[in-house]
Amino acid sequence: MSEVIVITSGKGGVGKTTTTANLGVGLAIRGKKVVLIDTDTGLRNLDLLLGLERRIVYTLVDVVQKRVNYGQALVRHKKYTNLFLLPTSQVADKTAIEPEQMLELVEAMKSEFDYILIDCPAGIEQGYETAVIGADWAIVVTNPEISAVRDADKIIGRLQAANKEIKLIVNRIRPQMVKDGTMLDMTAIDDILSLECIGQVPDDDKVVDSANRGVPVVESKDSAAGDAYRDIVGRVCGEDIPFKELAPESFWQRLKHVFKR
Amino acid sequence: MFDSLLKLFGGKSESSSEKAHKRLKFVLIHDRANVSPEVMEHIKNDIIKVISNYMEIDKQAMEISLENDADAVALVANIPVNRMRPVSGRKH
Ligand SMILES: Nc1ncnc2c1ncn2[C@@H]1O[C@H](COP(=O)(O)OP(=O)(O)OP(=O)(O)O)[C@@H](O)[C@H]1O
Ligand SMILES: [Mg+2]
Numbered sequence A: 001m002s003e004v005i006v007i008t009s010g011k012g013g014v015g016k017t018t019t020t021a022n023l024g025v026g027l028a029i030r031g032k033k034v035v036l037i038d039t040d041t042g043l044r045n046l047d048l049l050l051g052l053e054r055r056i057v058y059t060l061v062d063v064v065q066k067r068v069n070y071g072q073a074l075v076r077h078k079k080y081t082n083l084f085l086l087p088t089s090q091v092a093d094k095t096a097i098e099p100e101q102m103l104e105l106v107e108a109m110k111s112e113f114d115y116i117l118i119d120c121p122a123g124i125e126q127g128y129e130t131a132v133i134g135a136d137w138a139i140v141v142t143n144p145e146i147s148a149v150r151d152a153d154k155i156i157g158r159l160q161a162a163n164k165e166i167k168l169i170v171n172r173i174r175p176q177m178v179k180d181g182t183m184l185d186m187t188a189i190d191d192i193l194s195l196e197c198i199g200q201v202p203d204d205d206k207v208v209d210s211a212n213r214g215v216p217v218v219e220s221k222d223s224a225a226g227d228a229y230r231d232i233v234g235r236v237c238g239e240d241i242p243f244k245e246l247a248p249e250s251f252w253q254r255l256k257h258v259f260k261r
Numbered sequence B: 001m002f003d004s005l006l007k008l009f010g011g012k013s014e015s016s017s018e019k020a021h022k023r024l025k026f027v028l029i030h031d032r033a034n035v036s037p038e039v040m041e042h043i044k045n046d047i048i049k050v051i052s053n054y055m056e057i058d059k060q061a062m063e064i065s066l067e068n069d070a071d072a073v074a075l076v077a078n079i080p081v082n083r084m085r086p087v088s089g090r091k092h
Helices: A016-029 A060-064 A099-109 A128-132 A146-161 A175-180 A186-193 A205-213 A224-236 A251-260 B002-008 B016-033 B037-052
Strands: A003-008 A034-038 A083-086 A115-119 A137-142 A165-173 A196-202 B055-057 B063-069 B072-078 B081-084
Touching: A003 A016, A003 A128, A016 A034, A016 A083, A016 A115, A016 A137, A016 A165, A016 A224, A060 A099, A099 A115, A099 A128, A115 A128, A137 A146, A146 A165, A146 A186, A146 B016, A165 A186, A186 A196, A186 B016, A196 A224, A205 A224, B016 B063, B016 B072, B037 B055, B037 B063
Parallel strands: A003 A115, A003 A137, A034 A083, A034 A115, A137 A165, A165 A196
Antiparallel strands: B055 B081, B063 B072
16 A cells, blocks of 8 residues: 655745655665655755765656656665655756646556655745645644744645645754743644644754765664654654653753854 | 742743744734734724714724634624714714
8 A cells, every 4th residue: 555645844944855855764764665756846855865866867857748657767776775766857847747747647656655755845836736736645844933833834724725634743943942942842833733743853963964975864873863753754654652852952062062152 | 939920020021932832823813814914904994984883982992803712713803982872973
């Protein structure tokens, strides 16, 4: 049985692509056959986060315009051999793919994959419909910031109108700020968005470091964000995993930050 | 108890995350109902016009707002009435 999940957000830059890459690798590590579809045509990044940017030959645009079969466009990961990327074009724009074409493609791919993850562009303009149409359910990613939560509410309204089931990931949490009362906490976000939450990911320098190297942080055993992504993978697989308390900075970390300034 | 005492003496103010929470609640009621503050102002002025035909109201003290009531959004108006207009004064 195949599951199609779209990863969306209202505000841009909150961590959709990072989430897609980590969830994809995490599921592949568990032995699932996974394909990641980048629908951020013109602004593709998923290839970079996975370290696959130099192996792209054909794109999603070639596939929906029937120049090649999807199999010819898939890039197979060398390390996780049951993980595949269907990259999009960096030169075309979001009008290149019609929602109906995407739906047809996703339906055709279902028989081959356990999970189809779709990385959505930000916002509700062009491209949103294309990304969302074939999905069984949606992950909404937000940051614990007033503007990101407001924009998340908007996309949630849209998804609910389309009868999609929605789960929430709050990314880039800074536990010390939450403790100090200077960042929205989970209780407040839950009060406002009232969605099932499947992830609380801390802000973690290792995410940036791992993006530099093209190796998603979910592999890393000494990263707080990596831990959080592994838990998300488990929850997507239907496991009941309790949320861990995110640790505020220790005395030494705080001292280090003071000296960095 | 101690906290509320502190608040009383202005010692501890509302944290910025509490502020953000409240502001989000307010702004989302309008976002969700698709009613902007400008539209609310129009509604308010129209209500004043209609009611003024029948009563003298305190326009300054009048308040209207959207409130979230369980699952539904309600338009709540608080309109202080100074006095009724005489019947002959009513326009039709
Ligand atoms: N948990 C985290 N800790 C630190 N940095 C993070 C975290 N998550 C994401 N980032 C950083 O935030 C930036 C945006 O992330 P990402 O590209 O995944 O967002 P996006 O929602 O896909 O953006 P866009 O809307 O442009 O597609 C990146 O530089 C990424 O490294
Ligand atoms: Mg992205």
